[in-house]
Amino acid sequence: MPNDHSASPPPARRVTIYDIAKRVGVSPSTASRALHKPGRVSKATEERVKQAAAALGYRANPAARALPTGRTGTIALLVADITNPVSFEIVRGAEREAEKHGYVLVTSEFREDHAKEASRAHSLAPSVDAFVLASSRLDDEAIAKIAALNPVVTINRESPSAFSVLADHEPALRELVRTLAAEGHDRLCYLAGPESSWTDARRWSVIEAAAGERGVEAVRLGPNRPTRKAGSAALEAVRATGASAALAYNDVMAIGLLTAARDARLSVPGDLSITGIDDIFGSDFTAPPLTTIAAPLEDMGTAAVRHVHAALSGEREPGIDTYPTQLVMRGSVGPAPRTKGKK
Amino acid sequence: MPNDHSASPPPARRVTIYDIAKRVGVSPSTASRALHKPGRVSKATEERVKQAAAALGYRANPAARALPTGRTGTIALLVADITNPVSFEIVRGAEREAEKHGYVLVTSEFREDHAKEASRAHSLAPSVDAFVLASSRLDDEAIAKIAALNPVVTINRESPSAFSVLADHEPALRELVRTLAAEGHDRLCYLAGPESSWTDARRWSVIEAAAGERGVEAVRLGPNRPTRKAGSAALEAVRATGASAALAYNDVMAIGLLTAARDARLSVPGDLSITGIDDIFGSDFTAPPLTTIAAPLEDMGTAAVRHVHAALSGEREPGIDTYPTQLVMRGSVGPAPRTKGKK
DNA sequence: CTGTTAGCGCGTTCAT
DNA sequence: ATGAACGCGCTAACAG
Numbered sequence: 001m002p003n004d005h006s007a008s009p010p011p012a013r014r015v016t017i018y019d020i021a022k023r024v025g026v027s028p029s030t031a032s033r034a035l036h037k038p039g040r041v042s043k044a045t046e047e048r049v050k051q052a053a054a055a056l057g058y059r060a061n062p063a064a065r066a067l068p069t070g071r072t073g074t075i076a077l078l079v080a081d082i083t084n085p086v087s088f089e090i091v092r093g094a095e096r097e098a099e100k101h102g103y104v105l106v107t108s109e110f111r112e113d114h115a116k117e118a119s120r121a122h123s124l125a126p127s128v129d130a131f132v133l134a135s136s137r138l139d140d141e142a143i144a145k146i147a148a149l150n151p152v153v154t155i156n157r158e159s160p161s162a163f164s165v166l167a168d169h170e171p172a173l174r175e176l177v178r179t180l181a182a183e184g185h186d187r188l189c190y191l192a193g194p195e196s197s198w199t200d201a202r203r204w205s206v207i208e209a210a211a212g213e214r215g216v217e218a219v220r221l222g223p224n225r226p227t228r229k230a231g232s233a234a235l236e237a238v239r240a241t242g243a244s245a246a247l248a249y250n251d252v253m254a255i256g257l258l259t260a261a262r263d264a265r266l267s268v269p270g271d272l273s274i275t276g277i278d279d280i281f282g283s284d285f286t287a288p289p290l291t292t293i294a295a296p297l298e299d300m301g302t303a304a305v306r307h308v309h310a311a312l313s314g315e316r317e318p319g320i321d322t323y324p325t326q327l328v329m330r331g332s333v334g335p336a337p338r339t340k341g342k343k
Numbered sequence: 344m345p346n347d348h349s350a351s352p353p354p355a356r357r358v359t360i361y362d363i364a365k366r367v368g369v370s371p372s373t374a375s376r377a378l379h380k381p382g383r384v385s386k387a388t389e390e391r392v393k394q395a396a397a398a399l400g401y402r403a404n405p406a407a408r409a410l411p412t413g414r415t416g417t418i419a420l421l422v423a424d425i426t427n428p429v430s431f432e433i434v435r436g437a438e439r440e441a442e443k444h445g446y447v448l449v450t451s452e453f454r455e456d457h458a459k460e461a462s463r464a465h466s467l468a469p470s471v472d473a474f475v476l477a478s479s480r481l482d483d484e485a486i487a488k489i490a491a492l493n494p495v496v497t498i499n500r501e502s503p504s505a506f507s508v509l510a511d512h513e514p515a516l517r518e519l520v521r522t523l524a525a526e527g528h529d530r531l532c533y534l535a536g537p538e539s540s541w542t543d544a545r546r547w548s549v550i551e552a553a554a555g556e557r558g559v560e561a562v563r564l565g566p567n568r569p570t571r572k573a574g575s576a577a578l579e580a581v582r583a584t585g586a587s588a589a590l591a592y593n594d595v596m597a598i599g600l601l602t603a604a605r606d607a608r609l610s611v612p613g614d615l616s617i618t619g620i621d622d623i624f625g626s627d628f629t630a631p632p633l634t635t636i637a638a639p640l641e642d643m644g645t646a647a648v649r650h651v652h653a654a655l656s657g658e659r660e661p662g663i664d665t666y667p668t669q670l671v672m673r674g675s676v677g678p679a680p681r682t683k684g685k686k
Numbered sequence: 687c688t689g690t691t692a693g694c695g696c697g698t699t700c701a702t
Numbered sequence: 703a704t705g706a707a708c709g710c711g712c713t714a715a716c717a718g
Binding site for chain 2: 014059060061062063064066067072074082083085087088089091092095099104105106107108109120122123124125126127255258259281282284285286287
C-alpha cells in the first residue's frame with residue numbers, strides 16, 4: 001500500500017543558491033551559472049561563488065533541479081534476481097560508472113516476473129532518466145513501451161527499441177560441445193532456463209547446432225525456473241534422458257544439479273558431466289569444481305551505464321555492444337562413462 | 344567527473360494535474376487533494392478525478408512533489424560490499440518493504456571504505472529521505488553527522504544517533520565454542536574482520552569470553568579484509584597459532600581459508616576445524632560443508648525499512664531491534680586432532 | 687468541500 | 703558578464 005511520505009516536520013532548511021548569492025552580492029542566476037555553466041561568468045565571480053558555496057556547505061537540491069530540466073540524474077537498473085551472483089557483478093559495474101558520471105543508481109529486482117518487471121519500470125519511470133534492463137523477461141512490445149518513456153539499454157537481451165549489451169556465448173559453447181564430443185559424449189542434455197528468457201533461447205539454439213555438426217544428440221529439458229531447487233529437481237529427468245553430460249542454463253541450476261547428484265551418490269563426472277554458465281561465486285569450490293563459461297559482467301554493467309549516458313547526452317547510437325566470453329574447464333567434466341544407460 | 348545531465352531534447356510532456364483538473368472541471372488543488380488526501384474531498388469528485396487520472400495515464404512527478412514537501416520518497420541503503428551474499432539478503436528484504444510503502448530504494452556499496460561511505464551518504468543526502476547503513480564502517484561521530492541530515496537506521500551496528508537492527512550472535516557463538524570445547528579443541532583462533540567493524544569487535548569479545556569460561560585458549564588474528572583472498576592468505580598464520588579450530592569473521596573468509604586448506608592438502612576437519620558466520624550462498628556446498636551461524640538477514644532488511652518509515656511518519660522510537668541467530672553445524676567441524684602441533 | 691494565491695529551488699529566457 | 707522575471711508540477715496556506 002503506497003504512502004504519502006508526509007508527516008514529520010521538515011528538516012532544517014538547507015542552503016540554497018539564494019544564500020550564496022546574497023553572501024557574495026550577486027543575483028541568484030549568476031550564482032547558478034557560476035556553479036554549473038563554466039565560462040558563462042567572469043573568472044573572478046565564479047571563484048567567489050564557489051568559495052561561498054563551499055563555505056556554506058551548499059548542495060544542490062536535485063528535485064528543484066529536476067523540475068525545470070526534466071532530468072532527475074538517476075538511472076534505474078532492473079535485474080531478474082538480486083540473489084543470483086550474476087546480478088551483483090552487473091550492479092557493481094553499473095554503480096561505479098553511474099557514480100563516475102554523477103548519476104544515482106536505483107536497483108530493483110523483479111524476481112523473474114515479467115509483469116512485475118513492467119509495472120516496476122512504469123512506476124519508476126517518472127523518477128528516472130533511463131533504464132538498464134538486465135536479463136529482461138519482457139517481450140519486444142513491452143520493452144518498446146518502456147522505451148517510449150525513457151531510453152533503455154538492455155543487458156543480455158536484444159531488442160529493437162533498446163541499445164543492447166550482450167555476452168557472446170557462442171564460441172565458448174561451441175568449444176564446450178566440441179570438448180564433450182571429444183570426450184566421448186554422444187548425448188547431451190540442455191537443462192533449460194526460463195521460458196521468456198532471450199538468452200535461454202540463444203543458448204539452446206547454439207548447443208543444438210553445435211551438437212548437430214558433431215553428430216551428437218542434444219535434448220532439451222525445460223523450461224525451468226533458474227534456481228538451485230529447479231536444478232536439483234531435474235536430476236531424475238536428466239538421468240532419464242540417458243545423456244552423459246548435462247549443460248545447465250546457468251551456474252545456479254548447475255550447482256543444484258551437482259549437489260543433487262552428490263546426494264544421490266552419483267559420481268561427477270564419472271557418471272555424469274555437468275556444466276553451467278556465468279562462473280559465479282561458488283562455482284570454483286563445488287565438489288568437483290564446475291566447468292562453466294565466464295562473461296565480463298562487471299564490464300557489461302559499466303558499458304550499459306556508459307551507453308545510457310551517451311543516449312542522455314544526445315548521442316544517437318542505437319545498436320549492439322558485444323563482449324567475449326571464456327570457457328572455464330574444471331573438474332565437473334570428464335570422459336563419458338563406458339557403459340551407457342541405453343546401450 | 345560529475346556531469347550536468349543536460350543535453351538531449353526533453354521527452355514529450357507528461358500529463359499533469361492541470362490536465363486532469365481541466366478535464367474534470369475542477370481546480371488543480373482539488374485534483375491534487377482527490378489524488379493524495381483521502382477524505383478531504385467529496386466522494387463523487389474524488390471518483391471523477393481518479394477516473395480522469397487513470398484515463399489520461401497520469402503519473403505524479405516526484406520531483407515536483409518533493410519540492411514543496413521536502414520529501415523525496417526515496418531511501419538510501421548503503422552496504423559494505425554488494426558482492427558479499429550477506430548484502431543481497433538485506434537488499435532484497437529492504438527493497439520489498441520499500442516497495443510496499445511506495446518508497447524508491449537506492450542501493451550503494453562503499454567497498455569497506457569508510458571515507459567513501461561518508462562521502463556517498465553526504466552526496467546522496469539531498470536526494471533521499473533517510474538512510475539505512477548496513478555493516479557501517481563509520482564511527483559514531485560520522486554517523487551522527489549523517490543523522491543530522493536525515494534519519495538513520497543501522498544494521499549490525501549500534502550507534503547512539505540511529506535506530507539499530509541487530510543480529511544477536513552471542514548465544515550461537517557460545518554454543519559453538521562449547522561444542523568445540525566438547526570436541527577437544529583447547530586452542531581456538533579467531534580470524535578477525537575489518538578493524539572498523541562493530542560486529543567484529545562484538546564477535547571477538549564473545550568468543551574470548553566464552554572460551555575463557557570453558558578453559559579454552561583463544562587467539563585473535565587480524566584485522567583482515569573480509570575477503571576470500573584474505574581468508575586464504577591467513578592459512579599459514581592460522582596454522583602457526585597451533586589452534587585446532589579457526590573461527591572466521593564471516594563465511595567469505597572461512598571459505599577462503601577452507602579452499603586454501605584443501606589446496607594445501609590439509610584435512611578439514613581432520614587437521615583443522617573451520618567455521619564462519621552468515622550462512623551465505625555456497626557455504627552448504629563447500630567440501631566439507633561449512634559450519635556457520637545463520638541470521639535472518641532478509642527480515643532485518645525489511646525491519647530496517649519499516650523503522651525508517653516509522654521515523655519518517657513521525658514516530659519517535661529510537662532504540663534497538665534484535666534478531667536471533669542459529670548455529671548451523673556442518674561437516675567443517677570435527678574432533679580436535681590427537682597429536683597437537685605444540686604438544 | 688473547493689477555488690485562489692503563493693511559493694518550494696533552480697534553470698532559463700530576455701534584457702541590460 | 704550579469705540581473706529580473708518567469709515557469710517547471712505540485713502542495714499548502716487562506717479564503718470562501
